[in-house]
Amino acid sequence: MRVINNHEVLVNDGEHLLSEASARDYFELLKPRVMSLVVFTAFAGLMLAPGHINAVLGLISILCIAIGAGASGALNMWYDADIDAIMTRTARRPIPAGRITPKEALAFGLILSCFSVVILGLAVNWLSASILAFTIFFYVVVYTMWLKRSTPQNIVIGGAAGAFPPMIGWACVTNSVTIESTVLFLIIFLWTPAHFWALALFKMRDYEAVGVPMLPNVSGERATKHQIVAYAVSTAVCGVVPTFLGFASAGYGLAAASLGAVFICCSIAVWRMPDGDPKMIPAKKLFAFSIFYLFAIFSALMIDRLASMLVSHAGGVL
Numbered sequence: 001m002r003v004i005n006n007h008e009v010l011v012n013d014g015e016h017l018l019s020e021a022s023a024r025d026y027f028e029l030l031k032p033r034v035m036s037l038v039v040f041t042a043f044a045g046l047m048l049a050p051g052h053i054n055a056v057l058g059l060i061s062i063l064c065i066a067i068g069a070g071a072s073g074a075l076n077m078w079y080d081a082d083i084d085a086i087m088t089r090t091a092r093r094p095i096p097a098g099r100i101t102p103k104e105a106l107a108f109g110l111i112l113s114c115f116s117v118v119i120l121g122l123a124v125n126w127l128s129a130s131i132l133a134f135t136i137f138f139y140v141v142v143y144t145m146w147l148k149r150s151t152p153q154n155i156v157i158g159g160a161a162g163a164f165p166p167m168i169g170w171a172c173v174t175n176s177v178t179i180e181s182t183v184l185f186l187i188i189f190l191w192t193p194a195h196f197w198a199l200a201l202f203k204m205r206d207y208e209a210v211g212v213p214m215l216p217n218v219s220g221e222r223a224t225k226h227q228i229v230a231y232a233v234s235t236a237v238c239g240v241v242p243t244f245l246g247f248a249s250a251g252y253g254l255a256a257a258s259l260g261a262v263f264i265c266c267s268i269a270v271w272r273m274p275d276g277d278p279k280m281i282p283a284k285k286l287f288a289f290s291i292f293y294l295f296a297i298f299s300a301l302m303i304d305r306l307a308s309m310l311v312s313h314a315g316g317v318l
């Protein structure tokens with residue numbers, strides 16, 4: 001037996017490695033920080049859906065979506081282990097750092113994927129389970145294994161994977177896909193390019209090193225900045241649509257318009273940033289604000305729904 005990297009033990013035949021990864025290492029495979037906001041949007045979809053879901057089933061729904069999201073993250077890290085080892089931002093992840101073997105990550109991701117889809121289907125409904133399965137497939141196969149390494153529009157198309165969670169949450173309650181849950185999908189779908197391309201601008205050297213065709217690397221900073229502004233404007237417009245469709249109040253519309261205005265201002269600051277700027281502060285600010293924006297929009301939708309329920313309840317009592 002040999003111990004290498006203080007984590008892996010070569011069994012006597014030397015054929016395969018048994019890593020001694022910790023629970024924390026496996027938890028890190030699930031991309032918990034990213035997926036926390038993903039799951040939050042799924043929770044919002046579940047809360048905003050008309051109708052009622054048993055609290056226990058609601059909890060099971062969110063747990064299954066969280067497990068499915070984490071599983072997709074583990075499978076993404078399994079496939080991207082080669083480029084993650086080279087990019088400074090990802091080199092310390094469990095697989096490139098040698099704490100978990102690729103095979104273990106693959107098995108972990110597949111088992112959790114199957115578990116989350118089957119339990120959601122048995123406990124809640126097969127429509128939401130099917131959308132969950134499709135989302136995992138879309139992120140892992142369509143985005144990670146195909147688009148990410150082949151086209152600068154990778155994250156625009158791949159962004160659909162990140163936009164499905166609120167639609168899954170909505171389907172858990174209503175067993176349907178509606179115009180309203182599609183609007184929630186569209187808000188995230190349109191939001192993704194500004195969110196990621198802000199990061200891609202200041203991580204260009206990383207993506208250059210691994211040959212991943214992100215838009216800044218393929219079409220340059222100026223073209224990317226144009227598209228960031230365009231998608232930020234689209235997101236801001238889409239953010240107020242719930243008010244016009246009648247499933248959010250004018251108060252929400254005002255909040256969404258204000259958030260959208262800041263989002264657009266942040267994107268214009270990136271557009272005004274000189275190409276080749278060494279620090280790229282506006283891009284880092286846009287990336288950070290993009291996360292706050294999405295959290296704030298879905299929080300405002302839930303607060304608005306709660307307020308309208310309280311008002312109608314109070315009206316009923318008086």
Ligand code: HEM
Nearest residue numbers: 033034037038041089155158159162163188192196199291
């Ligand atoms: C294809 C779509 C997306 C791409 C390409 C993308 C890309 C990224 C990347 C590269 C990071 C940095 C992660 C790290 O360094 O570990 C990141 C961070 C983050 N993303 Fe996205 N993202 C996408 C969609 C989403 C979605 C849909 C959400 C939530 C609904 C989201 C929420 C976050 C959050 C919260 C962080 C910060 C994580 C941290 O602080 O470490 N992303 N994103």
Ligand SMILES: CC(C)=CCC/C(C)=C/CC/C(C)=C/COP(=O)(O)OP(=O)(O)O
Nearest residue numbers: 034038065068069072076135136139161162
């Ligand atoms: C329910 C369910 C399955 C949800 C999935 C939601 C989803 C697809 C979120 C996208 C998360 C993300 C950071 C993508 C970037 O991958 P990347 O490979 O470009 O990022 P990396 O370089 O940091 O690994």
